[in-house]
Structures are given as structure tokens and as C-alpha cells.
Amino acid sequence: AQSVAQPEDQVNVAEGNPLTVKCTYSVSGNPYLFWYVQYPNRGLQFLLKYITGDNLVKGSYGFEAEFNKSQTSFHLKKPSALVSDSALYFCAVRDLRNTGGFKTIFGAGTRLFVKA
Amino acid sequence: NAGVTQTPKFQVLKTGQSMTLQCAQDMNHNSMYWYRQDPGMGLRLIYYSASEGTTDKGEVPNGYNVSRLNKREFSLRLESAAPSQTSVYFCASSDGASKSDTQYFGPGTRLTVL
Numbered sequence: 001a002q003s004v005a006q007p008e009d010q011v012n013v014a015e016g017n018p019l020t021v022k023c024t025y026s027v028s029g030n031p032y033l034f035w036y037v038q039y040p041n042r043g044l045q046f047l048l049k050y051i052t053g054d055n056l057v058k059g060s061y062g063f064e065a066e067f068n069k070s071q072t073s074f075h076l077k078k079p080s081a082l083v084s085d086s087a088l089y090f091c092a093v094r095d096l097r098n099t100g101g102f103k104t105i106f107g108a109g110t111r112l113f114v115k116a
Numbered sequence: 117n118a119g120v121t122q123t124p125k126f127q128v129l130k131t132g133q134s135m136t137l138q139c140a141q142d143m144n145h146n147s148m149y150w151y152r153q154d155p156g157m158g159l160r161l162i163y164y165s166a167s168e169g170t171t172d173k174g175e176v177p178n179g180y181n182v183s184r185l186n187k188r189e190f191s192l193r194l195e196s197a198a199p200s201q202t203s204v205y206f207c208a209s210s211d212g213a214s215k216s217d218t219q220y221f222g223p224g225t226r227l228t229v230l
Contacts, residue, residue, distance in 0.1 A: 009156070032215050043120070043206055043221030044159075051216045090158060094215050102147070102166075102215055103174065108158040 002027050004093045006107040013081045014115050021076040021110045023091030032094035033074040034104065035065055039087045047089075050074060061085070081114045088112075117142050120222035122207050128228045129197045137192040137225050139207030147212030148190035149219065150174075150182060152203040159206065165190055166212060197229045 003026045013019045025031055032051055036044040048059025055067045065076045076089060088109045095103040123138045141148065146167045151159040151174075161174030163182040171182050179201060181193045190209075194201060207222040 034218070036219075036221075041224075043223050044208075044219075045221070046218045049216060049218065096215060102210070102212065102217065103149075103161060103164060104219060106151075106159040108156055 002093060002095045002105055004091050004105055004107040006089075006091055006110045008110050009108075010111045010113060012113045012115065015083050016080050019078050019081045019085070019112065019114070021089050021091075021112060023074045023076065023107060025072050025074060025091070025093045027093055027096070029096055031067075031074075032096070033065075033067065034092040034094070035059065035063070035074075035076050036090045036092060036106075037061075037087050038090065038109075044090060047076070081112075083114050083116050086112055086114045119143065120207055120209055120220050122205075122222035122225050124225060125223065126226050128230065129194075130230050131198060133197050134193070134195050135197065136194075137205055137207075137227075138189070139191065139222060140189045141207075141209040141220070142188065143209060143220065144187070145209035145211055145220075146187070147210045147217075148184065149208040149210075150180075150190070150192045151206045151208065152176065152201075153206060153224075154203050162192065162205075197227075199229045201227065202229045203227060 034049045035047040050067045058064045091107040120141045149164040150162040165171045165184040168187045205225045208219040210219045211217040
């Protein structure tokens, strides 16, 4: 089954410290993985994606994610957190089972709270 | 470019009432999607349209209908609203040409059914 899990409902980190938001996935075949961010009262915005190649993917706002095939993980990271990074983060995997379009399966979301 | 726009932003309905949520995109995208967002459940796909003229059910289609009016517009209709449909609804679009394409989201419609 195609699925994605975000094991933490909330992550708390102090400003200036590194942050990690965890994501694990289950897919058949090669995974297409995404991270999106949602600020309050807004729609989701794309951060980064992994398709193939380098396991470390760099994205918007200084975020990066590390793809680990053996652990089936795609954790989101940032070396130094900002208060403005506080938001809801979604991991997602492309559902490749159907041929009638490219659906995406989203995790439940992790709320990141960065304290000044 | 406005990107993906949705109307209305907020709506309160009584049980049994009907309404249509409107969505439009100006990015010439082929694929469009409707999701609902509920606390602790992430986004769940209601319906999607891979290309103009086609629509398919997603994970939670019951109680909803959709129309892909043209390439730009994709509407979601609630024929007889129920309290369980209280949610935030997001429309999204993507190029649809590859497995790696990115989705672009509208600002959402917050719907309350009393």
C-alpha cells in the first residue's frame, strides 16, 4: 500500500537550533516524495521534492530533506530554525498505482513551533 | 498571476442545504484536485480531474460531486450538506504531465454545517 507517516504531531525547537521533522513512507517501486508547508489560514506551499539522484535535496527557505531508502524515510531538516518557520508541515508521496492521473497521498502533518 | 483561487472563503450552511465551491487556476494546468483538511487527518482527496473532460473519485467522494467546467475551472458541489462535511476545503492544480509535478494550492474554503 502507498502511505506516508509523520510520527510527531508537534515539534518544538528553539530559534537558532537545528530542526528535524520526520517522515516515513511505504510505496511499491521508486518513491516520489514531497514536503509542503502550510502557514496559518493559507493553502499548502511546495518546499522540496525527491525524484532520483542525490539523497540530500535542497528546497525553499533553507530547508533540506534527506532521503534514506533503507530506512524508508524522508526527514525534513534545517540547520538553524527561525520563528517564522513555525507552521504545519506535510510529507507526501506520489501514488503511482493508477494511470488516470498522478494523485498524491499526504501525511497527517506535523506542527513546528519555534520559540524565540 | 493569481495562481489558484477559491470562492467563497467562508460559508455556513444548515443541514440539508446545498452549495457549490468554485475553483479556478490561471497556470494552464491539466490536473485539478479537491481536498478536505480535518485536524489530525492531513489532506484527503475528494475528487480529481486528471485532464479537461475527466473526473475521478478520490479517497472520500461520498456526498460530493464535481464538474470540470473547462481547463481553468473545477467546482465541488455538496447536494445535501451534513455536519460531517464541516471542514476546510482546498483546491489544487498541477501540470499533470509527469509523476514528479508539484501541486499548487488555493487559499481554502472554511465550511461549517450546522
